[in-house]
Amino acid sequence: MxxxxxxxxxxxxxxxxxxxxxxxxxxxxxxxxxxxxxxxxxxxxxxxxxxxxxxxxxxxxxxxxxxxxxxxxxxxxxxxxxxxxxxxxxxxxxxxxxxxxxxxxxxxxxxxxxxxxxxxxxxxxxxxxxxxxxxxxxxxxxxxxxxxxxxxxxxxxxxxxxxxxxxxxxxxGTGTFTLRFHGVASHAGNKPELGASAITAAAEAVLAAQALARPESGTTISVGLIQGGSAVNVIPASAQLEIDIRVATLAEAERVTQGIHALQPGDPRVRLEVLGGLNRPPxxxxxxxxxxxxxxxxxxxxxxxxxxxxxxxxxxxxxxxxxxxxxxxxxxxxxxxxxxxxxxxxxxxxxxxxxxxxxxxxxx
Ligand SMILES: [Zn+2]
Missing domain, CATH: 3.40.630.10 (Zn peptidases)
Known part of the structure; x- marks a missing residue:
C-alpha cells in the first residue's frame, strides 16, 4: 500500500x-x-x-x-x-x-x-x-x-x-524594521547636558512602536532585540532596536510602515535612521x-x-x-x-x- x-x-x-x-x-x-x-x-x-x-x-x-x-x-x-x-x-x-x-x-x-x-x-x-x-x-x-x-x-x-x-x-505578512539612534556622547558626570542619549530615544520608541499594534485586526508588533551604549558612565551615542511585525492585510502593513517612519526622538539632537520593512506580504x-x-x-x-x-x-x-x-x-x-x-x-x-x-x- x-x-x-x-x-x-x-x-x-x-x-x-x-x-x-x-x-x-x-x-x-x-x-x-x-x-x-x-x-x-x-x-x-x-x-x-x-x-x-x-x-x-x-x-x-x-x-x-x-x-x-x-x-x-x-x-x-x-x-x-x-x-x-x-x-x-x-x-x-x-x-x-x-x-x-x-x-x-x-x-x-x-x-x-x-x-x-x-x-x-x-x-x-x-x-x-x-x-x-x-x-x-x-x-x-x-x-x-x-x-x-x-x-x-x-x-x-x-x-x-x-x-x-x-x-x-x-x-x-511579516516584516522586520531596524531602528538606529544616533545621539551625542558625553561624560555622564562632568558634562551630561552636552550629551543626547540614544538609549532614552530608543526606549521611547519601544513603547511608541508597540503602540501601533492592533491585535483585533491581526497586527502584532514586538521589539525583539535592543542594544546600545558604550560604557556605564557615558551618555550613550548609539542604540538599536529590531522590531518584528505581523499583519493580516496589506492595508495594515502600510499603516504600520508609515507609523514607524513617523517616529521622532523626543530629543531633537538624536537622529533616527529606519531600515527594513515588509518582508513577506500577507x-x-x-x-x-x-x-x-x-x-x-x-x-x-x-x-x-x-x-x-x-x-x-x-x-x-x-x-x-x-x-x-x-x-x-x-x-x-x-x-x-x-x-x-x-x-x-x-x-x-x-x-x-x-x-x-x-x-x-x-x-x-
Ligand atoms: Zn518551513
Whole structure:
C-alpha cells in the first residue's frame, strides 16, 4: 500500500542526518544534492539558479501552466543540534531537527513524484527547493515569484498546522524594521547636558512602536532585540532596536510602515535612521485558492479523514505566490514543534497526508 512508511523514514533519516542551517549554504547544498539525485532518477530536468535555489522540472512545461511545488532545504537549527536532539522514534512520533519543518515534506513529495513517473499532469510539475526560507528567502524570492507567474496551482509542502490535520489557507505578512539612534556622547558626570542619549530615544520608541499594534485586526508588533551604549558612565551615542511585525492585510502593513517612519526622538539632537520593512506580504485567500482548498477537503474526506483550513501567524514562501496563483500551504508532514526542541512528525498521520498530496497533484 502506498506510501511505504519505512522507505520514507529511511529517506528522511538521510536528510535529517545532514544538518543544514540557513547560515551555511554549503551544508544546505549537501541536502539539495541528495534531493537532486532523487529528481534525476525520475528523469527531471534540473537547474541550479543564482543564489542557490534548485529547480526540478518533471514532464513537459506548458505555457498554460503546470503545478508548482515549493520546498526549502534549510532549517533553523545550528550545527551540533543533532547531538542534543538526536533522531529518535517514540511510539508514533519521530523526533529530530528539521523533521517537521520541513524535511519530511520533501520526502513525502518525492514518494508521490515516484508514483507519477511518466504520467505527469498537464503542464508538468516544477519543484523549487530553496536555501533560505527560514531567513525570509532573500535569494529565492525572485525565482519563486517568476515560477508562480506561470503556475496553475502552487502547493507548499510546509507542515500542516501543529498537532492537527489542518492546512494553512492564509498567513500573516511579516516584516522586520531596524531602528538606529544616533545621539551625542558625553561624560555622564562632568558634562551630561552636552550629551543626547540614544538609549532614552530608543526606549521611547519601544513603547511608541508597540503602540501601533492592533491585535483585533491581526497586527502584532514586538521589539525583539535592543542594544546600545558604550560604557556605564557615558551618555550613550548609539542604540538599536529590531522590531518584528505581523499583519493580516496589506492595508495594515502600510499603516504600520508609515507609523514607524513617523517616529521622532523626543530629543531633537538624536537622529533616527529606519531600515527594513515588509518582508513577506500577507497571504490572503483568493476565491480560486478557496476552491482549491474545497477540492482538497473533498479528497481528504474520500481518503477517510477531515481537514480544516487555518489562518496562521508565521509566514512562508506561499506568501509570495498567493497573489499570483491559487496557493495551498501545509501539504507536508503532520506533527508539532517547528523551531522547538520537541520537533517531530506524526508517523500515524503522515501516510494520509502523502496520499492527499498524491491525489491533489494528479487532480489539481
Ligand atoms: Zn518551513
Amino acid at each position: 502506498f506510501p511505504d512508511l519505512q522507505a520514507m523514514l529511511a529517506d528522511l533519516k538521510t536528510l535529517v542526518g545532514i544538518e543544514s542551517p540557513s547560515s551555511d549554504p554549503l551544508a544546505v547544498a549537501q541536502v539539495m544534492d541528495v534531493v537532486e539525485g532523487w529528481a534525476r532518477d525520475l528523469g527531471a530536468e534540473t537547474h541550479a539558479l543564482p543564489g542557490g535555489t534548485r529547480q526540478f522540472t518533471f514532464g513537459d512545461r506548458d505555457p498554460g501552466g503546470g503545478v508548482l511545488v515549493l520546498s526549502h532545504a534549510d532549517t533553523v537549527w545550528p550545527h551540533g543540534t543533532l547531538d542534543r536532539m538526536p533522531w529518535r522514534q517514540e511510539d508514533d512520533r519521530l523526533y529530530g531537527p528539521g523533521t517537521y519543518d520541513m524535511k519530511a515534506g520533501i520526502v513525502g513529495l518525492f514518494h508521490v513524484l515516484r508514483t507519477m513517473r511518466g504520467q505527469w499532469p498537464v503542464g508538468g510539475v516544477t519543484v523549487l527547493l530553496t536555501p533560505d526560507e527560514e531567513i525570509g528567502s532573500p535569494s529565492s524570492r525572485g525565482h519563486i515569484e517568476a515560477a508562480a507567474g506561470n503556475a496553475r496551482v502552487v502547493l507548499v509542502v510546509e507542515p500542516p498546522v501543529a498537532d492537527s490535520h489542518n492546512l494553512k489557507t492564509g498567513r500573516k 497571504f490572503e485567500q483568493t476565491p480560486r485558492a478557496l476552491e482549491l482548498f474545497h477540492q482538497t477537503q473533498a479528497i481528504a474526506r474520500e481518503l477517510g479523514f477531515e481537514i480544516g483550513g487555518e489562518f496562521v501567524g508565521g509566514g512562508s514562501d506561499g506568501n509570495f505566490t498567493a497573489p499570483l496563483a491559487p496557493t495551498l500551504d501545509g501539504l507536508g508532514a503532520p506533527g508539532d514543534g517547528a523551531h522547538a526542541a520537541h520537533e517531530h512528525v506524526r508517523l500515524d498521520r503522515w501516510p494520509d497526508h502523502v496520499r492527499l498530496l498524491q491525489r491533489l497533484m494528479q487532480e489539481a
